Amino acid sequence: MEEGKKTATPSRLPLPHEGAHWQAACAMAPVPHISGAMQNHLRTFMLLAALTALFVGVGYLIGGATGMAIALALAVAMNFFSYWNSDKIVLRMYGAREVDPSTSEPLLRNYVNDVYELADRAGLPRPKVYVMETEQPNAFATGRNPENAAVAATVGLLRMLDRREIRGVMAHELAHVKNRDTLTMTITATIAGAISSLANFALFFGGNDRERPGGIIGTIALMVLAPMAAALVQMAISRGREYEADKGGAEISGDPEALASALQKIEAYAHGIVNVTAERNPATGQMFIINPLAGHGADNLFSTHPSTSNRVAALMKMVGGGIRRAAPIVSGGGRWGGTAVPPTDAPRGGPWNS
Numbered sequence: 001m002e003e004g005k006k007t008a009t010p011s012r013l014p015l016p017h018e019g020a021h022w023q024a025a026c027a028m029a030p031v032p033h034i035s036g037a038m039q040n041h042l043r044t045f046m047l048l049a050a051l052t053a054l055f056v057g058v059g060y061l062i063g064g065a066t067g068m069a070i071a072l073a074l075a076v077a078m079n080f081f082s083y084w085n086s087d088k089i090v091l092r093m094y095g096a097r098e099v100d101p102s103t104s105e106p107l108l109r110n111y112v113n114d115v116y117e118l119a120d121r122a123g124l125p126r127p128k129v130y131v132m133e134t135e136q137p138n139a140f141a142t143g144r145n146p147e148n149a150a151v152a153a154t155v156g157l158l159r160m161l162d163r164r165e166i167r168g169v170m171a172h173e174l175a176h177v178k179n180r181d182t183l184t185m186t187i188t189a190t191i192a193g194a195i196s197s198l199a200n201f202a203l204f205f206g207g208n209d210r211e212r213p214g215g216i217i218g219t220i221a222l223m224v225l226a227p228m229a230a231a232l233v234q235m236a237i238s239r240g241r242e243y244e245a246d247k248g249g250a251e252i253s254g255d256p257e258a259l260a261s262a263l264q265k266i267e268a269y270a271h272g273i274v275n276v277t278a279e280r281n282p283a284t285g286q287m288f289i290i291n292p293l294a295g296h297g298a299d300n301l302f303s304t305h306p307s308t309s310n311r312v313a314a315l316m317k318m319v320g321g322g323i324r325r326a327a328p329i330v331s332g333g334g335r336w337g338g339t340a341v342p343p344t345d346a347p348r349g350g351p352w353n354s
Helices: 016-028 036-093 106-122 155-160 163-178 181-200 215-253 256-270 276-280 282-287 297-302 308-318
Strands: 097-099 128-132 139-142 150-154
Touching: 036 139, 036 150, 036 181, 036 215, 036 282, 097 106, 106 128, 106 155, 106 163, 106 215, 128 155, 139 163, 139 181, 139 282, 150 155, 150 163, 155 163, 155 256, 163 181, 163 215, 163 256, 181 215, 181 282, 215 256, 215 308, 256 308, 276 282
Parallel strands: 128 150
Antiparallel strands: 097 128, 139 150
């Protein structure tokens, strides 16, 4: 067969006598390639659509066709409102206050300067920087796009981690901004929270039990199953994005070991310190780098975060794999560069390896 015919895409079924030639043509035919990022976006879009459909379905089960129409209108309004105001809502919810390089506190000044330096390194606009007056060590990013992004860390994180680890955490959050995860996570949290609230008040909506689809049994099942289904969709959206943000954050900071160490410290401290706001608004838990919920009740069964040990293992595979170790931090701001914890030399195999 001539070479020009080998590259032609077959457009008909093969005849009995040309099977071998047909197989060769199929082998040479170009296969459309979808990048990993595109697959991630498509998957997230489908999951958000499923979450919206679940919200509309809850409306139907509560109030029939009228309830479904109302729920659909609410879902559209909530998505529109979340797009423009999600960052303000969550920052106000957690009592976050903005800080800048002019602050007199060395710890906060170094925190802001490091975020700015990492954003410049990542090729991102400098985000607004916030601090939350919460002792539980944790952090999150929010905003509808990189131009309107914000990052926030708790005072507990700034006090309990050394500066290398804080940089690793904030690089992770900037990776969320770069991947445009922040809008997805806040919209997901808004809809999931609305589903849970709607399900909890199911007994008080619509007509009597006979008029409501499924009757009283269906209503009770709805109150239990709808929040569980919403949590499963949240989990599916969030877990993959955490791995991607870990990888992107390690590339931005150039220090995957620091992020791995920070994840272990945050998990160890966070589970012993209750984040009251997160416990009251569990749908926002997926936004944090480590699940802020204490793990009581059903929340732990549907964790939106992958196992910390798996995340650490993935980060350690990056060590020596082309990620250049970040230069030592020598800027001023206190005995240990503005942190309350002295830096430690990262072990060669990581603190998780013997």
